[in-house]
Every structure is written in C-alpha cells, then in structure tokens.
Amino acid sequence: MEKKNEGASPADPTTPEAIGYKPLYAQVRDRLMRRLVEGEWLPGMLLPSEIELARQLNVSQGTVRKALDSMTADNLLMRRQGRGTYVAEPEESRILFQFFRLSPDQGTPSFPDSRVLSTGHAKPTPTETEALRLEKGDRVFRIERIRSLSDQPILIETITLPARRFPDFDHLTIIPNNLYRLYSERWGITIASAEERLKAIAASARDAAKLGCDTGEPLLLISRVARDLENRPVELRWSRCITREIHYAVNLR
Incomplete structure (x- = not known):
C-alpha cells in the first residue's frame, strides 16, 4: 500500500507544490498536469529527472514514476530509452x-x-x-x-x-x-x-x-x-x- 507521507518532512499545504490527502501518486499527477496546463512544460520538452521531481514534491522516486507512467499511458508524455521523459507532441x-x-x-x-x-x-x-x-x-x-x-x-x-x-x-x-x-x-x-x-x-x-x-x-x-x-x-x-x-x-x- 502506498504511504501518504514520504520524505523528511511533509510539504507545506499552502505552497503551490503541496501534496494533499488523495492517493499520493494521483496528487503528484495533478501537480504535474498543472505544469502542462500552465505552459511550464511545453510539447517536446525534456522533463526533470524522477529524482529531481521527487525532491521538488517531497515524495519517493517510485511515486513519481507511477504518476509519470499514468501520464505516459494517456499519451501526455513519452519515454525515450536512455534519454528521459518528454512532453508528448501531437505528431x-x-x-x-x-x-x-x-x-x-x-x-x-x-x-x-x-x-x-x-x-x-x-x-x-x-x-x-x-x-x-x-x-x-x-x-x-x-x-x-x-x-x-x-x-x-x-x-x-x-x-x-x-x-x-x-x-x-x-x-x-x-x-x-x-x-x-x-x-x-x-x-x-x-x-x-x-x-x-x-x-x-x-x-x-x-x-x-x-x-x-x-x-x-x-x-x-x-x-x-x-x-x-x-x-x-x-x-x-x-x-x-x-x-x-x-x-x-x-x-x-
């Protein structure tokens, strides 16, 4: 079962990157989706590493990977072997x-x-x-x-x-x-x-x-x-x- 709290300290719920009380990977997906919606991540852009995203969101790398896998399954992201994860382009x-x-x-x-x-x-x-x-x-x-x-x-x-x-x-x-x-x-x-x-x-x-x-x-x-x-x-x-x-x-x- 996925834990609700990970890392040394929980994220401040008043900050933009705070994680709430939904299933953790779903909350991470929500936060990453906002970066797409707000244009912070553009089509074709290389995403930060899983380790860096985990650090930003104060969750485990495994939780980030699960969120990214969900977005990849929905064709929002693309995995490129040996190169990283990119925002999908509507090719x-x-x-x-x-x-x-x-x-x-x-x-x-x-x-x-x-x-x-x-x-x-x-x-x-x-x-x-x-x-x-x-x-x-x-x-x-x-x-x-x-x-x-x-x-x-x-x-x-x-x-x-x-x-x-x-x-x-x-x-x-x-x-x-x-x-x-x-x-x-x-x-x-x-x-x-x-x-x-x-x-x-x-x-x-x-x-x-x-x-x-x-x-x-x-x-x-x-x-x-x-x-x-x-x-x-x-x-x-x-x-x-x-x-x-x-x-x-x-x-x-």
Whole structure:
C-alpha cells in the first residue's frame, strides 16, 4: 500500500507544490498536469529527472514514476530509452492511432490528406453552444474540409471552434492537415481526450457532390467533442464518411 507521507518532512499545504490527502501518486499527477496546463512544460520538452521531481514534491522516486507512467499511458508524455521523459507532441503517428479511427479494409492505416473548402466566423447553433459550453454572445470559427486517402475522398468534416480560445485563427494563410499540432503550437491547447458518437445517415446532395457518391448513399456520421488537459471542450467535429472501402476500428480493453 502506498504511504501518504514520504520524505523528511511533509510539504507545506499552502505552497503551490503541496501534496494533499488523495492517493499520493494521483496528487503528484495533478501537480504535474498543472505544469502542462500552465505552459511550464511545453510539447517536446525534456522533463526533470524522477529524482529531481521527487525532491521538488517531497515524495519517493517510485511515486513519481507511477504518476509519470499514468501520464505516459494517456499519451501526455513519452519515454525515450536512455534519454528521459518528454512532453508528448501531437505528431501525426500518435494522432493517427489515438484520434483517427478510420482504416482501409485492405492495406496499412495512414493519415488522410486534407483540402479546406471554407472557413469563417459565425453565430453558434444551439448544438454548438451546448457541446462547447459557450456563453451568451460567444462566436465560433468553422472550418469545412474534405479528406482523402490515396487521392480518393473519404469524408467531409465540419469543425467548430470557440473563437475566444482561438484568436486570429482567420489570419492563418494556410490551415495545416494536422490541426491538433496547430492548436498546441500556436495556442498552447493540447487535445487530451475526445468523445465520439456514430450514426448512419444518408448523403445530402451537397455532400454527395463533394464525395463523388450518389445522393442518399449511406454515410457514417461521426460527431466528436475534443477536450483539453482540463477536460474543457475545445472542438466540435462532424465527419460524414463513405465506408465502401474503409471501416471504423477501435480496440476494447
């Protein structure tokens, strides 16, 4: 059983690094998470050693290791053999398997290309207001893009962002394929988790024209709310997907 108190003296509970009365490794994780949220630790940064973190928090090295292991399992940190622990970057290989669940029926999964169809500010719909927890008077920024695998369109996305959290988004001359990396590098917003819902729909005439399918053809609608490190919703994404040669894959453990 993990001990509540470690080290020569307990941390002062009035200090920023104080450890409270939760399970100790969970409290250490909470403190380390604050460093991510507040931008003290940035993507790609090398963390202090376990020994140094244990000294800072007045806990054992084993407790720190357990907290770091938990954060690594959640893809927030990366272990590099012989080099240390780093803040994870939202690189395409990680996002491919963590946040993109569409795979070809045959062949190796790959990250799709994107082409932006339209962008702009707008008044939020009731659905967007609820999903993103917007306040009265808030505006949103919408992106519509088509995504392809091997030059074959597979889905259309409508992405909605709270404008106050992404100032100057409309000033970008190029919107990159990897939006989650953009959120992290430009606005310091790390996507830590997402909730998705799946539903079968019929292709509208507009979507059918863009995807090269028949109006009324069955599509898979994926609605996603992506959340930051503090579990606040930061993106609502609607994807309408052709599933002739692809499928939605998830591992249940």
